[in-house]
Amino acid sequence: SLASDRVRTLSAVSDVPSALARLSIAALSDASGTQMQERPFSRVRRTSHASRLLRGVQLSLWDNIFGPSVEQVWEARHAVLSSDIQNTTAKHSLARAVFLESGVFDSELHVLAEIGILIAAVSFVAPYQSSSTTFALSAIMEKDCFPRYTVIHPVMEDRLIHLAGKLRVYLDRSRQSALAMFSEEVDQLFPEVEALVNFFAE
Numbered sequence: 444s445l446a447s448d449r450v451r452t453l454s455a456v457s458d459v460p461s462a463l464a465r466l467s468i469a470a471l472s473d474a475s476g477t478q479m480q481e482r483p484f485s486r487v488r489r490t491s492h493a494s495r496l497l498r499g500v501q502l503s504l505w506d507n508i509f510g511p512s513v514e515q516v517w518e519a520r521h522a523v524l525s526s527d528i529q530n531t532t533a534k535h536s537l538a539r540a541v542f543l544e545s546g547v548f549d550s551e552l553h554v555l556a557e558i559g560i561l562i563a564a565v566s567f568v569a570p571y572q573s574s575s576t577t578f579a580l581s582a583i584m585e586k587d588c589f590p591r592y593t594v595i596h597p598v599m600e601d602r603l604i605h606l607a608g609k610l611r612v613y614l615d616r617s618r619q620s621a622l623a624m625f626s627e628e629v630d631q632l633f634p635e636v637e638a639l640v641n642f643f644a645e
Contacts, residue, residue, distance in 0.1 A: 591644075
């Protein structure tokens with residue numbers, strides 16, 4: 444089994460806007476007739492920034508039928524996150540999905556030794572398709588970065604919560620432009636983290 448260490452923090456937040464409930468999910472059928480889902484975030488973006496610590500950021504969603512689902516991935520310039528890493532990140536970041544209460548952010552830290560990654564994740568409940576589900580925003584790093592990462596963990600946790608709040612605002616303003624605006628915010632996380640690593644290394 445995958446080794447997993449968790450650090451959990453709960454922070455009260457305001458109600459998640461109903462804009463998330465208006466995200467459309469279109470059911471498609473492949474050649475065999477199997478039902479598949481197309482979501483507005485389902486693609487990978489590569490940022491313009493390289494990072495010694497941060498390999499990527501991922502947005503995941505708990506689907507009541509399909510379980511943990513990868514919505515969007517932002518990769519560092521020279522990083523490649525395999526589908527196995529993406530799916531494992533979604534699975535662990537949303538492991539507490541059925542227990543998470545509405546109105547809180549749940550922050551966890553996972554060390555997955557068997558696949559060599561470290562995940563800092565923030566999950567939250569939001570209305571989606573006339574019901575509630577759990578989203579997770581995750582920062583993905585190499586496992587060997589754990590000693591360096593522990594120094595900046597409180598800052599990373601705060602930044603992930605801040606970004607989750609930004610996504611909520613953007614979705615409330617305009618679902619069509621939310622992803623583009625949020626991607627600009629995520630893109631800035633990479634140099635911010637690099638600056639923190641340099642500061643604490645001095």
